Amino acid sequence: MSSELLQVDNLVKRYGDFFALNGCTLSVKPGSIFGLLGPNGAGKTTLIRCLLGYLKPTSGQATIGGVDCIRNSLEVRRSVSYLPAESKLFRLMRGSDCLQFFTSVHPRGDRKLADSIAKRLDLDLSRRVAFMSTGMRQKLAICCVMSCPSPLIVLDEPTANLDPTVRSIVLELVREARDRGSTVAFCSHVLSEIEEICDSVAILRSGKVVHSGLLSSIRQTHRVTAKKTAALESRDLPEGARILEWTSEKLVIDLPGTLDRYVEWIGNRGLSEVQVEMVGLRNLYEEHHNGSVPRPQKNRLE
Numbered sequence: 001m002s003s004e005l006l007q008v009d010n011l012v013k014r015y016g017d018f019f020a021l022n023g024c025t026l027s028v029k030p031g032s033i034f035g036l037l038g039p040n041g042a043g044k045t046t047l048i049r050c051l052l053g054y055l056k057p058t059s060g061q062a063t064i065g066g067v068d069c070i071r072n073s074l075e076v077r078r079s080v081s082y083l084p085a086e087s088k089l090f091r092l093m094r095g096s097d098c099l100q101f102f103t104s105v106h107p108r109g110d111r112k113l114a115d116s117i118a119k120r121l122d123l124d125l126s127r128r129v130a131f132m133s134t135g136m137r138q139k140l141a142i143c144c145v146m147s148c149p150s151p152l153i154v155l156d157e158p159t160a161n162l163d164p165t166v167r168s169i170v171l172e173l174v175r176e177a178r179d180r181g182s183t184v185a186f187c188s189h190v191l192s193e194i195e196e197i198c199d200s201v202a203i204l205r206s207g208k209v210v211h212s213g214l215l216s217s218i219r220q221t222h223r224v225t226a227k228k229t230a231a232l233e234s235r236d237l238p239e240g241a242r243i244l245e246w247t248s249e250k251l252v253i254d255l256p257g258t259l260d261r262y263v264e265w266i267g268n269r270g271l272s273e274v275q276v277e278m279v280g281l282r283n284l285y286e287e288h289h290n291g292s293v294p295r296p297q298k299n300r301l302e
Helices: 044-051 073-078 095-105 111-120 134-146 164-179 191-197 215-219 263-267 280-290
Strands: 006-015 018-028 033-037 059-064 080-083 152-156 183-187 200-205 208-214 222-227 242-246 250-255 272-278
Touching: 006 044, 018 044, 018 059, 018 200, 033 044, 033 164, 033 191, 044 059, 044 152, 044 183, 073 080, 080 134, 095 111, 095 134, 111 134, 111 164, 134 152, 134 164, 152 164, 164 183, 164 191, 183 191, 191 215, 191 280, 200 215, 200 280, 208 215, 208 280, 215 280
Parallel strands: 018 208, 033 183, 033 200, 080 152, 152 183
Antiparallel strands: 006 018, 006 059, 200 208, 222 250, 222 272, 242 250
């Protein structure tokens, strides 16, 4: 039996000549928070809908908890709580009635937990949905989803329309869900949230996972820009170095791990005008978004 909670293998979703997903592959172990990043149209929503059985992929395979997402979508949805980017709630219901409905129909619904989350979010449950502000409806949707502590919780832009204080509370709720044993898929365009909350990240572009890995390794990666002599060859680079630019006079490389591992190497290679900076998620995302990275990275989140 696979040790991964989520396994996606070469998933393709094609509409005529357009590929919404084009060989998407990744795997995620349980008990973590992983971020799903990508520009509009990268395939994030299509991937989620295929995983939940709302769309049938053209080819490929996907499983959640070892259950086939295509052949057994109903069983998959029993083990998932999903917050879509545009949630639809019953407008004539009061907030309390919405919580009662969703926690009663979901096999893992917990009304006491729902009321506790609503209190933390300072949400007035006596008001009808139709008379709630956009932010209040988002809070209510979060209550509905987070009060169903499933093995996999999928949150698509959960902090949209929320003020900074409420955003912080939502991130706390996500951490608590992970600590209770849930795996959380966190989709957001706010890179600072991804860096703060996620253990690992996957970046989609044109329907493919072009990078995936631990956030801790990204934080420890350093970019070195320097003038070089022609005598320095790429085979002289430290193990694990990643070349971004290499000419007879200049190099730009990424070095994984702590910087003290490379101080001696930098000092003994005749480099001048050396600049060193931490890469960070934003730099990595912009490179893949612009298509400047020469090759995809290993598609495994651990």
